Amino acid sequence: MSYDKQLAAAKKAAFLAASLCQMVQNALLQSDVQSKSDKSPVTVADYGSQALVSFILEKEFPSMPFSLVAEEDSEDLRREENRETLVRIKELVNDTLARNGMNHISPLSEEDVLDAIDRGKSEGGPHGQHWVLDPIDGTKG
Numbered sequence: 001m002s003y004d005k006q007l008a009a010a011k012k013a014a015f016l017a018a019s020l021c022q023m024v025q026n027a028l029l030q031s032d033v034q035s036k037s038d039k040s041p042v043t044v045a046d047y048g049s050q051a052l053v054s055f056i057l058e059k060e061f062p063s064m065p066f067s068l069v070a071e072e073d074s075e076d077l078r079r080e081e082n083r084e085t086l087v088r089i090k091e092l093v094n095d096t097l098a099r100n101g102m103n104h105i106s107p108l109s110e111e112d113v114l115d116a117i118d119r120g121k122s123e124g125g126p127h128g129q130h131w132v133l134d135p136i137d138g139t140k141g
Contacts, residue, residue: 009060017049020096047072048092051116053133070120070133
């Protein structure tokens with residue numbers, strides 16, 4: 001796989017993640033912030049941007065397995081008390097894709113979003129290609 005193709009996919013993923021974050025920033029609701037099990041705050045932008053990056057990389061490289069090392073996982077979102085947050089993330093992800101000319105992609109389901117988030121659970125390793133996603137929002141700090 002060429003470096004140029006990988007760079008183009010990374011730019012596309014970063015652009016979509018930034019677009020989602022701007023939408024959240026423009027209409028931030030208190031319900032868009034929750035605490036993870038370790039008590040650190042996490043926003044729908046954190047989850048949504050990770051889901052978008054993971055989803056785009058998978059779409060751009062369907063035949064190339066990739067490892068994504070990222071911060072979030074879906075454990076808290078799978079709890080019934082966080083269902084409203086999950087629905088909001090799914091809407092943001094789908095709205096971001098639609099607003100950025102990706103109408104040809106079927107809307108993601110809640111399970112699709114959760115799976116995309118969880119693809120970030122890789123621990124890396126000495127072999128293969130790894131993508132690292134580290135949010136720059138400084139939610140807590």
